Amino acid sequence: MVDFFDLYLSEDCPYGDETTELLGISGKGRLRIMSREHGVAACMDDLGDVYRRNGLEIVSSLSNGAEFNAHDVIFEAQGDLPALFRLWRVSQTFLSLVCAIASSTRFSVELAHKVNPDLIIATSRKTHPGFRKYELKAVKTGGGQHHRNSLSDSVLISPNHLNIVEDIGRLRSTRKIEIEPRTREEAFRYAQLADVLLLDHFGPEELGSLVPELRSLNPGLEVAAGGIDLKLVAEYAKYVDIIVTSELYYSKPLDITAKIKKL
Template sequence: MTVFFEQSQIDQWIGEDASYLDLTSHMLGLHKQNTTLRYVVRDPIRVAGTEEVAEIVCSCGGQTQHYTPSGVAAMPGQTILLAQGPAQAVLRAWKVGQNLLEFACGIATLTHQVVQAVQTVDASVAVLTTRKHAPGVRKLALKATLSGGAMPHRLGLGETILIFPQHRALMGGWEEVGRAIARHKYALCEKKIVIEAADLDEAYRAAQAGADVVQFDKVPPETLTQIVPALRKAHPNVTILAAGGIHAGNAASYAATGVNALVTSSLHYAKPADIGVKVSLTEPAESQEPLVASKLEGLE
């Protein structure tokens, strides 16, 4: 999958860690030596972010020989990216690339596990990820969750219409919300109107106000199992989402409630993957033309 990262983002990642010099390499006299860098997986993972690490290596002055594409499984001992170049270039890229891979692969791996658990219960239930994550990592978190098989719920305020209780409080209640929707819905014919609800009564009010989608917030799965059929009977065309407090431990239970999708932030806070790094002097036989991408490793 492709998520667009500008060169300025790549440069920012590099500059955050090595903006002035590599003092250790300078002291040791490590400059032009031909060097090979390998990122090696220690546990079974779902790969994410290798394309961006390849760009980091290139921006530092090295060459990526091959990498395992994002979205592919990798097993312990597998090299998911191999790069070569002058020592000063490879060593500058080393930790930046490792940090990115551990973060992204950790998210992708957990996402894949949750998606698999949900689809085992009901293959028609989607896993959607929110924009609730650490500041500054939206694109990388998005790529990681896409690599794990999830889809984005909402990437920004200008993308969808999502009416929260906080909006209703400022509008003065359900009637004013309904009037606003009625006034503008003709112009929003290509948009879905989502309204958050805390219980069945609010869900009925949301549907009557003109919601295309009702998003239940922090409603336990055992309660959803009772109220989803009632809402579907009254409003069969309404899409139903479950959100709030959904994680790997309860995703399967939520998937069994009859909702169309699960909305979660928890995947963004996955444990980082364990990615080892091997650095060595490049042997003559290792030299080869760089490949843009290699799908020879990790294919299922």
């Protein structure tokens, strides 16, 4: 699998840095990455590894999960100036994305736990191609969990599956079976077969009456809600065990800046 950083650097600097070369920039320098707003640090170790692979020294770096405020230094490295210029924009963009995901996740988890301390905020597999490793790590850093890492590690029978295979009454699996019913009637039909029901696009009021009835049929049933606006997470947290979302992957990037100076 191609690493995100290798791909991004090959896109951003495929044939060398024309500007840095034209200006004759050389010698040693220091790069400092700072935030213009509050956030949660994520994937700092991954960024540090990239800098070390490029022969640069890490001066300071926040730990994953650490909170920062406007004007705080998030990451600082020093070494060869041309290498710092190659990594500058990639690093800034990377941190603006993953720290935004971690920040949004922490906010959503804290909001949900005020209502239901046991609720799990879990993300789907609708990640951006090539960026899944870091998006999932950022979610975990923010206090969320992964609902599905990939097609290979879980069973989720979706409406599209049900359109093709109607009779699923005899299914057996060593993994948990999760079913996404299309209707309220299907929810009752599959409640005793499933380990988890994913109730997508059901409103909180409807879940308030539906979930107790489903659990009366299967006391061990886990209920997940999907397709919701995370601004309403507290409303859903009252009734379900898990909230499944891909919204966190689309968090607005944090406003992060960088400065380079010569040593």
